Amino acid sequence: MKQLDHHVPKSRTKRKTRKANLIMFSILLIVFLLIGLDYFGPAIANLQTEGLTNSEVQSSESSKAGSSSQDLSTEDESYVLIDPLTNQVIKSHNADIQRAPASTLKLITGLVALKSLNESDIVRVGAEVNVEGSHLGLQPGDEISVHNLLTALYVNSSNDAAAALAVKVSGSIPAFAQEINEYAATLGCQNTHFTTPHGLPDPDQYTTANDLSKIAVRFSENKELMKFVKLANAHVQWTDGQGKSREADLQNTNRLLGIYPGNQGLKTGTTTEAGQCLVSYVTRSDGDYLVVLLGSKQRYRDTILLLDEAWSEQRTAAALKGLTKEPNSLILSPGIF
Numbered sequence: 001m002k003q004l005d006h007h008v009p010k011s012r013t014k015r016k017t018r019k020a021n022l023i024m025f026s027i028l029l030i031v032f033l034l035i036g037l038d039y040f041g042p043a044i045a046n047l048q049t050e051g052l053t054n055s056e057v058q059s060s061e062s063s064k065a066g067s068s069s070q071d072l073s074t075e076d077e078s079y080v081l082i083d084p085l086t087n088q089v090i091k092s093h094n095a096d097i098q099r100a101p102a103s104t105l106k107l108i109t110g111l112v113a114l115k116s117l118n119e120s121d122i123v124r125v126g127a128e129v130n131v132e133g134s135h136l137g138l139q140p141g142d143e144i145s146v147h148n149l150l151t152a153l154y155v156n157s158s159n160d161a162a163a164a165l166a167v168k169v170s171g172s173i174p175a176f177a178q179e180i181n182e183y184a185a186t187l188g189c190q191n192t193h194f195t196t197p198h199g200l201p202d203p204d205q206y207t208t209a210n211d212l213s214k215i216a217v218r219f220s221e222n223k224e225l226m227k228f229v230k231l232a233n234a235h236v237q238w239t240d241g242q243g244k245s246r247e248a249d250l251q252n253t254n255r256l257l258g259i260y261p262g263n264q265g266l267k268t269g270t271t272t273e274a275g276q277c278l279v280s281y282v283t284r285s286d287g288d289y290l291v292v293l294l295g296s297k298q299r300y301r302d303t304i305l306l307l308d309e310a311w312s313e314q315r316t317a318a319a320l321k322g323l324t325k326e327p328n329s330l331i332l333s334p335g336i337f
Contacts, residue, residue: 071305073297077275078209081306084217084281084290090310098191098206099294102269102277103134103157105199105207107219108180110150113165114224115183119147121168128167129160133200136160136248141241148236154228156250157268159198166197173197187214201273209292216266216279216290229265232258256280256300260307266290268299278303287314 072079078094089095122143129138136158138144149165152158166176177195184192189211195202207215219225237247253268262284269277276299280291289310296302 072302074295077293077295077297077302079291079293079296079302079306080209080213081289081291081310082213082217084220084288087217090289091306092209094295095209096191098208100201100205100271100274101194101199101207101212101294102271102274103159103199104212104267104269104277104279104292104294105194105196105205106153106157106162106269107212107267107279108184108194108215109162109165109197110153110225110228111215111219111222112176112180112183113146113150113169114222116169117146117165119145119150119224121146123149123164123168125160125164126167128163128173131159131163131198131200133159133198134253136236136250137246138164138238139240142238142246144236144238148238150225150228151231151234151236152248152250154225154265154267155231155234155252156248157253159200162196162198184211184215187218189214199269199271199274201271207294209294212279212294213290213292216281216292219266220264220281220290226264229254229267230257231265254278254280256303260304280307282307284311 076094078097078099080092080095081090082088083090122145124141124143125138126140129135129140129142134157136152136156138160144164146165146168149161152161153165163173166173170176170179173196176197180194180197181192184194189207192207192211193204194207195205199205232252234250234252235247236250237245240246252265254265256263256278257265260280260282262282264281264283266279266281268279275295276293276297278291278293278296278299280293280303282289282291289307291303291306293299293303293306
């Protein structure tokens with residue numbers, strides 16, 4: 001009888017241990033599933049309701065199946081995802097490869113422009129506004145405020161607005177390019193060279209995801225400029241050379257703005273040389289992320305995948321950290337089972 005009394009407690013202990021392990025495994029599995037369903041599906045589903053095409057955004061069903069940064073539209077693209085408050089790199093790929101910036105360059109255009117201009121200043125534009133690509137429609141002799149130029153620059157990505165600001169600040173496009181290169185160097189950009197204020201193709205114009213993230217972080221700290229990139233749409237007006245009033249309603253080129261939870265905007269960019277580019281700043285109650293994406297084929301889908309993966313990993317790590325501190329707390333908590 002003594003032997004029997006001695007072995008029964010051990011058997012019961014083993015059963016309790018196995019049961020505890022099974023419960024722990026079940027809890028972890030539920031946590032992972034909840035995180036995936038909560039953060040991967042909704043953003044992409046919301047984007048589809050806004051009319052983004054299948055070539056830009058993956059279906060919500062395949063996203064729920066567990067898409068990750070390994071499923072990006074091309075291995076060729078460059079990206080870096082950082083915590084902008086600490087500058088900690090969360091994940092990156094090809095982040096030091098020199099690439100064409102397209103209109104993401106306009107982030108530094110505004111930063112340099114506001115070093116010497118006030119929003120209330122009036123600019124009389126010249127032949128510099130005769131540029132290709134996205135434009136507001138300015139003509140030589142028109143007069144427009146710096147406020148309206150910055151609005152067009154960041155909402156409509158207007159190349160003529162960028163050129164007008166550059167000439168107002170420095171007297172010429174080359175002189176302004178020198179100024180923004182010098183400013184980029186002060187931010188620690190070592191693999192960057194700009195020749196224009198707008199990002200139109202030039203073989204001598206390039207940056208990297210890492211360098212552009214430094215510019216974007218500085219931009220995000222500028223409240224004057226951040227108010228423009230957050231605008232989903234805007235109305236601008238100016239006076240033409242004959243004194244007649246002109247106006248335009250603008251739609252933001254950033255299709256994640258107002259769709260992806262916490263998105264604060266920043267800048268899009270697209271040229272044949274650069275591919276699809278997007279700089280995004282996202283802020284939530286549990287932290288901020290900044291993503292720089294260059295050379296993408298599906299920039300919105302890729303940005304969502306990177307952000308959702310980062311949020312998921314952050315929450316999984318937090319959940320595991322809590323479990324390692326008190327592994328028995330969930331098992332012993334009343335009402336769970």
